[in-house]
Amino acid sequence: MQPVRSVKHPASLFLLASILVASAACSAKKNAVQIPFAATWEGQPINCNRGPYSLSDLRFFVSDLQLIDSNGAFHTVEFIEDDRWQQATVAMVDLENGEASCANGTADTHTRIHGVADISDFTGIRFTVGVPFELNHANPLLAAAPLNDPAMHWHWRSGYKFLRAGVVTESDGTWLHLGSIACNGTVRDIRSCDAPNRIIVELPHFVPSDRVGIDLSALFAGVDLRNGERSDCSSGPAETECAGMFGALGLTFANQPGSVGSVFQVLH
Amino acid sequence: MLLALAIAMASAVVIQLGKQPAYHWDIPADFPAPSVPNDNPMSVEKVELGRWLFYDVRLSGNGTMACSTCHMQRLAFTDGRPRSIGSTGELHPRNSMSLVNTAYASRLTWANSLLDRLEDQALTPLLGDNPVEMGMGGREAEVGELLASDPEYRVLARRTFPNDENPYSVLNAVRATAAFVRSIISFDSPYDHYLAGDAGALSESAERGMDLFFSERLECFHCHGGFNFTDSTTHASATVESVGFHNNGLYNLDHSGAYPSDNTGLYDMSGDVRDMGRFKAPSLRNVTLTAPYMHDGSIRTLKEVIDHYARGGRLIESGAQAGDGRLSPYKSEFVVGFELSDQERADLLAFLTALTDESVLTNPRWTNPFEP
Numbered sequence: 001m002q003p004v005r006s007v008k009h010p011a012s013l014f015l016l017a018s019i020l021v022a023s024a025a026c027s028a029k030k031n032a033v034q035i036p037f038a039a040t041w042e043g044q045p046i047n048c049n050r051g052p053y054s055l056s057d058l059r060f061f062v063s064d065l066q067l068i069d070s071n072g073a074f075h076t077v078e079f080i081e082d083d084r085w086q087q088a089t090v091a092m093v094d095l096e097n098g099e100a101s102c103a104n105g106t107a108d109t110h111t112r113i114h115g116v117a118d119i120s121d122f123t124g125i126r127f128t129v130g131v132p133f134e135l136n137h138a139n140p141l142l143a144a145a146p147l148n149d150p151a152m153h154w155h156w157r158s159g160y161k162f163l164r165a166g167v168v169t170e171s172d173g174t175w176l177h178l179g180s181i182a183c184n185g186t187v188r189d190i191r192s193c194d195a196p197n198r199i200i201v202e203l204p205h206f207v208p209s210d211r212v213g214i215d216l217s218a219l220f221a222g223v224d225l226r227n228g229e230r231s232d233c234s235s236g237p238a239e240t241e242c243a244g245m246f247g248a249l250g251l252t253f254a255n256q257p258g259s260v261g262s263v264f265q266v267l268h
Numbered sequence: 269m270l271l272a273l274a275i276a277m278a279s280a281v282v283i284q285l286g287k288q289p290a291y292h293w294d295i296p297a298d299f300p301a302p303s304v305p306n307d308n309p310m311s312v313e314k315v316e317l318g319r320w321l322f323y324d325v326r327l328s329g330n331g332t333m334a335c336s337t338c339h340m341q342r343l344a345f346t347d348g349r350p351r352s353i354g355s356t357g358e359l360h361p362r363n364s365m366s367l368v369n370t371a372y373a374s375r376l377t378w379a380n381s382l383l384d385r386l387e388d389q390a391l392t393p394l395l396g397d398n399p400v401e402m403g404m405g406g407r408e409a410e411v412g413e414l415l416a417s418d419p420e421y422r423v424l425a426r427r428t429f430p431n432d433e434n435p436y437s438v439l440n441a442v443r444a445t446a447a448f449v450r451s452i453i454s455f456d457s458p459y460d461h462y463l464a465g466d467a468g469a470l471s472e473s474a475e476r477g478m479d480l481f482f483s484e485r486l487e488c489f490h491c492h493g494g495f496n497f498t499d500s501t502t503h504a505s506a507t508v509e510s511v512g513f514h515n516n517g518l519y520n521l522d523h524s525g526a527y528p529s530d531n532t533g534l535y536d537m538s539g540d541v542r543d544m545g546r547f548k549a550p551s552l553r554n555v556t557l558t559a560p561y562m563h564d565g566s567i568r569t570l571k572e573v574i575d576h577y578a579r580g581g582r583l584i585e586s587g588a589q590a591g592d593g594r595l596s597p598y599k600s601e602f603v604v605g606f607e608l609s610d611q612e613r614a615d616l617l618a619f620l621t622a623l624t625d626e627s628v629l630t631n632p633r634w635t636n637p638f639e640p
Contacts (some may be wrong), residue, residue, distance in 0.1 A: 139388075141408075142439065150395040150405045150408055151405050152398065155388065182537065182538050182539070182540075184381060186383075236536045
């Protein structure tokens, strides 16, 4: 785009302004954007095939994805609807393939989000892990994909599991199911949730060739994975194991504010 | 099954008119009808479809479990275990609940402030994975396929949902199952007969027990009051919503009032410590059949339940759950403790026994249709 100072004539300035308005209105989001995701453990890839640490689950919802340009301005990414993983404002990422230690999962995976934005070059991104409130308390049997996956829904708490993550070792394992709790109202009429538990991830140095890494060793750093004791967290306030996981995600747990989230990282 | 269907149809008189007959609740005139959500009206066909589904093990991931596995008619639709066990062997943190008159529950399950519809509640046992109960999560499409492929279900689903383009959906299966549960209504206990004017229906002992139950000394009625013996009751003509959750002093871990971490009651929903150990007061109808008692099945007999209330909270002397529930800071002010003579104890027990409606256990409307 031409820098505005090169325009000398007021009339052409007006013309340029109206072209800008017109193009913003019809075809602003013409650039395809892909954001890939990958799971890691202490800097190494982790998957469902047994190793000292293997994945048992990793599925989550992403909404409000923004690209940050070199001026620090934010550009919303609109997701491309595909009737399976993405609708306009929420997409599901699925990094488990249902094999070996992920036997409770699904064979299909969805490792990158596809969208359109009004820019193609960016230097950072920001997104929310979670389902927007307006969509979060719908009936999962009536909702459109990807919000029709019962594994990602919390029937008794109302709302979706924003994030399901788990790892296993030879003799031990742990998992997290994250979602909004302390909601007010009734299932068909949730008015608000005192603990929304949506994670806002900002990666200020992220360029189009990068991937978003989810470091499960950071997420589960507080869990003893050698004591053979089942230690999981389904976001309940009495679950002591949740404190470390929430902390690592930068979320408040039982009135304890989290640290700066360290789980989501840039992979070059 | 077609025979059973024919019988169900025969009892529905106006079927020839091509309209579904109005559902007839079998409820004495003195009692209100349950409230029914607008999007799931009752019909004879729907309840019948729901009855088959309720008893159908094909609704579980490994073909071993139906709703009826944990809700058995002969136990007033409970399972007799302290805590239920899911189809893959996982232990549920809580005790199964009676489904008799659940149609009147203003909130469902032991401690959930959000769940107020049977249609929503049914999703948890069917699809939930923590714990796995019926284990259909991720396979819910199979429920619709079952309705579409089984010839009897096909007929029944089509009749039940005549205006649906595709009546063979998991949503419709859930609606029908909920309608069946809603149909399980009982007002035929000796106590009901007594209220209806049959003074001889209660023994003198049970009558004295009734006075104790409704006395300020024992306070039972504060939480187990009303026609359904629970303050979490609603009905079609209710004007105010009644929802109650109470801590009745079962636990007091570390002198802090805490409950075991997998069963903290309403606290798990709200995160507010004042909700620690608060549970729904269950209906006491048919309570002689629903042992063991409490949310975790931790009291074996009704006698011990009475001891618990008489003491004003439970003392657990040692082990991981040690603590004196009587001293819990979160205990309800209505659980105060009282002294009972042996005769009074027997009287209270006689009254609780008079809340049992034997007809529920054999009423053919709710029996297993797969068993001839």
